[in-house]
Amino acid sequence: MFWRNRIGKYSVCFIVLFIIIYSLFALMIFSIQKNQIIDEMKQELLMMTDEVIGSSVSDPDQLEYSAIARIEQLAHDQAVVMRSSFNRFLIFSSLLFCLLIGLFGVFISKRLSIPLAQMRKSTRKIIAGQYDIKLPMASTDEIGQLAMSFNRMSRQLANQMTTLLQEKEILFSIIGSMKDGVMTMNLDGEIIISNQEAEMFIDHFHYEKGSSNTNQLPTDFEQFFQSVINQATTQNFEIKIQGRDWDIVITPLHRNEKLQGAVAIMRDVTEARQLDQLRETFIANVSHELRTPISLMQGYSEAIIDGVTETVADQRELAQVIHDESERMGRLVNELLDLTRLKSGHLDLNVELHSVADFVNKIAHKFDNRLAKNKLSLKINIPDDVDQLLFDYDRLEQVLTNLIDNAIKHTLEKGELILQISREDDDVQFELTDSGQGIPTEDLPFIFERFYMADKSRAKTERSKQGTGLGLAIVKQIIEAHKGSIIVQSKLGVGTTFKFTLPLN
Incomplete structure (x- = not known):
């Protein structure tokens, strides 16, 4: 509406103000001139009356003519004075009008520039990412409506950015939690989004191919990518990087039926x-x-x-x-x-509290005959701070029986077996060491695999010592079922040590 228009209101106010001031000046000048003319006319009439009374002229017509001539001259002089005064009034009023226009322009410019400057600063803040901006709405005119629209826009932008950030965090959380490598590329082959697994894959790819420019896709991968972009179809590739097999699926990305890039999934x-x-x-x-x-x-x-x-x-x-x-x-x-x-x-484990010393001595007693037959010795060291422990009696007996049996099999006559039990923080460690022939280094990583036997030649020559190759695999699973861990250390010609730990609680 017109009355909500700031320029219209300022224009009306200025016109009304100018009319009032101009009218006041005109009335003031008219009143001054009118009073001055009346006073001069009174004086002139008094002078004429005095002259008529004191005059000796006998011709009344000549006297009347003379009076009329003087009155006309007086009227002419007063008209000249009135024109001169009016001209001065016009000049003065014009200067005043120009001054008022200048002041009005300064006033309007300030009234308009201040809120616009605030909006400019607020816009820069929004560009910088600060969306909690609220402009003051001091009026309901265009500036006030603009401020209200600006505040509404900032609120909507804040809500949209919050939603986008939440969706982005969810997207990155999903991609980051994936075990497969995920990578999104634009048409130029630039990586837009990638998780840690994809970045590791690209690093290994560059290292494998000896590429120095790690900011670009590797050459082979670039060929895969271009093939998918050119054909606009999903393709599957297989490649071997750093001794590991990777299955790569690259799918083109479309938006409004227009190709935007591709997404690649790398699976080890x-x-x-x-x-x-x-x-x-x-x-x-x-x-x-x-x-x-x-x-x-x-x-x-x-x-x-x-x-x-x-x-x-x-x-x-x-x-x-x-x-x-x-x-x-x-x-x-x-x-x-x-x-x-x-x-x-x-x-299911039947976990109960048992005496460690009684448990170990009972198992060792089972091997007395075999130790004596093979001329071997078994030493057991149990410190005082290891008293009782929670474990499944039958399953842990199976573990120690298997380990001691293997140690006896692979230790020559007059050898020695040592079972050392110790306290390690919140764990109890069982350490069985033998002075046998040891395990080859290349066999150590596979010693707990099913059906794996490190000494296959001896197993063939002595049937009584043959095993199934499952004993150590079962041992590892039992220890892990107790929330423990087991490792093996060995040197050829020196001996082998099996260490496993069980938690106190």
Whole structure:
């Protein structure tokens, strides 16, 4: 509306003010001139009256003519004076009008420039990212409406930026929490968004290819990217970087049916392929381990059926072999079941408080005959600060039995076994050291793998010492089920040390 227009209101106020001032000046000048003319006319009439009274002129017409002439001259003189005064009034009023226009312009410019300057400063703050801006609304005219619109805009921008930041944080949290590498690129191949796994992949890629410019995509990856951009279709690539297998899926990004770039997902499939290979090896090992005793049992049972054995002693010997091989098969199956339950976490532990000294001495007593037969010694050191511990008695007995049995197998006569138990902060450490032949360095990383046997030659020469290759894998799973950890240290010709820790609580 007109009355909400600031320029209109200022114009009306100025016009009214100018009319009032101009009218006042005109009335003032008119009043002054009127009074002056009246006074002069009175004086002139008095002078004329005095002259008529004192005059000796006998002709009244001549006297009247003379009076009229003087009055006309007086009127002419007063008209000249009035014109001169009016001209001065016009000049003065014009100067005053110009002054008022100047003051009015300064006033309007200040009234307009101050809120505009505030808006300019507020706009710069918004550009800098400060959205909590609120301009004062001192009026309801255009400036006030502009301030109100500006405040509404800043609030909406703040809400939109908050929403965008939240969505961005959620997006980065999702991408950052992904185990696969995720990377978004524009049409120029510039990386826009990437998580830590993708950055590591690119770094390894540059290192593998010997690239010096790490700000650009590697050459091979750039070729993959350009192939996807040119064909505008999702493509899958496989590459080997730093000894690890990577599966790369690059998908084009479209917006309003226009190609904007591409997103790449890099997945490390090394473990998956190793698991596939391990699964195949596992099946082959199980088949091999079962085939040998089955073949022996089948052969010896056929010998008994065919009457190859003539004496009872020979039959008993063959039956004993069949019995031993069946026990071996049963032990293999039980160990496989135990390992499966431990791996799946379905094995329930019966954790109770037990005396460490009684537990260890009882297990060591089981090996007295074997130690004496192999001329070995077993020393046990238990400090006073290790008294009782929470653990599953049967499962931990299985662990120590397996470790001591392996140590006896791989230690020559007159060797020594030492079982040292100590307190390590909030853990209890069991350390079993033997003076055996040791484990080759290349076999140490795989010692806890299923069906892995470091000394395969000795296992073939002495059947009584053959194992299934599952014992140490089960040991590791039992220790980890107790929230503990186990490591192995070994040197050829010096000996081997197994260390495992169990938490006090």
